[in-house]
């Protein structure tokens with residue numbers, strides 16, 4: 322039974338069509354990234370799953386239950402970090418966690434949750450009105466964890482978090498998934514989703530334009546990782562040959578003074594090792610990842626050109642654990 326199933330979901334708000342016939346399946350046990358630019362319809366989709374908003378057409382099932390008919394039962398099994406969550410300024414962090422506990426008939430350990438989300442234990446007894454944005458975000462994430470939910474729905478969970486907070490958030494996503502929870506989270510930052518997600522959907526202008534692993538998306542759009550290696554120009558051809566020997570390498574060419582290798586990001590180190598094993602000194606190297614913009618551009622171009630890149634599924638099964646890269650991707654882009 323899938324954790325989330327959307328079938329032909331359309332949502333119109335007066336003259337704005339936020340979702341256009343969205344079909345999407347999130348399998349039980351997945352960490353699923355929901356990626357799209359501002360205004361793509363991510364929050365509307367999540368609001369439909371939570372029955373905050375009703376679809377104009379189509380249906381949504383959560384944990385095998387109809388999102389409209391059985392929203393109360395669903396909510397007991399969900400952990401939600403909504404966009405624009407409401408906290409009560411005059412209540413403490415502890416009160417918030419206890420409230421969620423009551424609603425879910427769970428008995429949360431506020432100290433343990435504070436530790437997990439990186440909130441000082443002393444802050445639990447402060448009024449939330451005095452929290453910084455990041456502290457409020459950490460509390461809201463903690464509230465989503467109460468009661469060991471079967472499904473976590475997180476809308477832009479790293480919003481307002483510093484790089485350490487964002488790393489902690491990803492760690493929590495992994496831990497929750499290991500515990501058995503399915504995790505569905507939206508983001509407009511590719512680096513956020515790629516280090517933790519099994520699969521990703523790209524939503525654009527109310528339509529799902531791709532569903533795949535991040536590695537698969539990169540592969541399908543030919544915007545994969547480029548490893549640029551500096552070696553002595555006399556050794557460049559031999560280095561290209563050595564790189565070609567690495568199975569994950571899709572291409573290695575000499576461009577000017579550089580060796581440019583198209584390779585899955587997991588295999589970067591194998592390429593450098595292969596070059597050095599061939600007796601060639603690597604003077605320097607850098608990697609160039611496709612940005613979210615590149616992927617969007619590639620997908621939207623692909624859509625217009627009707628190339629296979631726009632089809633869902635397939636692709637490589639990369640589960641990149643690129644924390645460092647993800648943190649780079651957050652630089653300045655985080656909200």
Ligand SMILES: Nc1ncnc2c1ncn2[C@@H]1O[C@H](COP(=O)(O)OP(=O)(O)OP(=O)(O)O)[C@@H](O)[C@H]1O
Nearest residue numbers: 334337339357358359360361362363364365366509
């Ligand atoms: N209550 C509403 N009334 C009218 N239009 C709405 C409403 N909610 C959303 N929309 C419109 O639906 C579209 C999708 O918005 P949505 O908030 O779902 O996007 P999003 O992908 O979550 O964007 P962001 O990354 O900016 O949060 C936008 O054009 C938005 O203006």
